Amino acid sequence: MYPDRVVSGMRPTGAMHLGHYHGALKNWVRLQSEHPCLFFVADWHALTTHYDDPSIIESSTWDMVIDWLAAGIDPSQATIFIQSKVPEHAELHLLLSMSTPLGWLERVPTYKDQQEKLADRDLATYGFLGYPLLQAADVLIYRASMVPVGEDQVPHVEMMREIARRFNHLYGREKNFEEKAREAVKKLGSKRAKLYNELRTEYQEQGKDDALEQAKALLDDAQNLSMSDRERLFGYLEGSRKLILVEPQALLTEASRLPGLDGQKMSKSYGNTIALRDDTETVTKKVRTMPTDPARVRRTDAGDPEKCPVWQFHTVYSDTATKHWVVKGCKSASIGCLECKQPIVDAILKEQEPMRERAQQYLDDPSLVRAIVADGCDQARKHAQETMRDVREEMGLSYN
Ligand code: TRP
Ligand code: SF4
Secondary structure (H helix, E strand, C coil), X not given: CCCCCEEEEECCCCCCEHHHXXXXXXXXXXXXXXXXXXXXXXXXXXXXXXCCCHHHHHHHHHHHHHHHHHHCCCCCCEEEEEHHHCCHHHHHHHHHHCCCCHXXXXXXXXXXXXXXXXXXXXXXXXXXXXXXXHHHXXXXXXXXXXXXXXXXXXXXXXXXXXXXXXXXXHXXXXXXXXXXXXXXXXXXXXXXXXXXXXXXXXXXXXXXXXXXXXXHHHHHHCCCCCHHHHHHHHHHHHCCCCCCCCCCEEEECCCCCXXXXXXXXXXXXXXXXXXXXXXXXXXXXXXXXXXXXXXXXXXXXCCCHHHCHHHHHHHHHCCXXXXXXXXXXXXXXXXXXXXXXXXXXXXXXXXXXXXXXXXXXXXXXXXXXXXXXXXXXXXXXXXXXXXHHHXXXXXXXXXX
């Protein structure tokens, strides 16, 4: 019914590291050439946990956006924006909050987890409980069909689907729905109308999913329908409600196989990261001082790659031949650890080269970044306003 939009956000964590790149950004870069994508800085989300220290949000945002651009997010393909610059997200959040059962929010696994993890903060707040609902508004407001997220966020996407379904159930109800839907079918023109009815019957009576898909494609192509007729006809395929909000799917991004320098998860708080824009010397030094299999005390001691964080880097960066060379050389002590690390240094530097180059132009002229984001905010706002017009109308708030 709507373009197969992809929406995802990240909290403004400042400069990105290679864990972010291999865990999420690389995937975004691929998606932007396949679908219309909206990527945003979730600055309000940062406030749900760090409301007492908002001072770094702004600089973290710019650093992060520069790294998105450096990683290859292309503003001519994807829309890049800042959540709080599209206040419609907050309006939808508020409206959705009216009908969201508290239990749905309390049951989200990250709610208790995060409260325990961030025990030094008082997270017994209204905003923190509402976090997943704000996230639902972030996605539903673009009627997105796909949300690339890590595994921990999948329950949030599940909840978004329930929120959308409940919304459509509550507000997609319409007096004389059947009649209006049948009128709308006629507007498709006789040939299309006939096909629509056949496909609808096939789906409803025989449960044929491909009939449903075909009917949706038919509606996608029907240019002359008004927005409400379109919503009716989509809803009519499956039941007796208009589909105002779309249920999105989680696109599970495989967890990054790239651990930190010490083999733990790569994270700024562990001090084990390689930043996207670390310079050559820093990268070289960081890799050369990485811990290795503790059994290799002397150069002549054999080691086991399975017990070495450097090996994890080889699985991400090296080809088969190099990996064979590592395994053989390590187990027979025929190569030294520094030797073993060199291909990693080379591969990371090669990966970073275009990123550093792209970043440089934005560092030299920050107004470029401001302009890209301003433009992205305008585009996002346009889409968000369209949805809100429908939402207000269905909720009896249009005051025409
Ligand atoms: N909650 C996400 C995180 O912490 C960030 C986020 C906010 C998000 N809104 C979103 C992700 C909407 C996907 C879609 O990583
Ligand atoms: Fe690790 Fe390579 Fe040294 Fe083996 S040779 S311990 S894999 S760094």
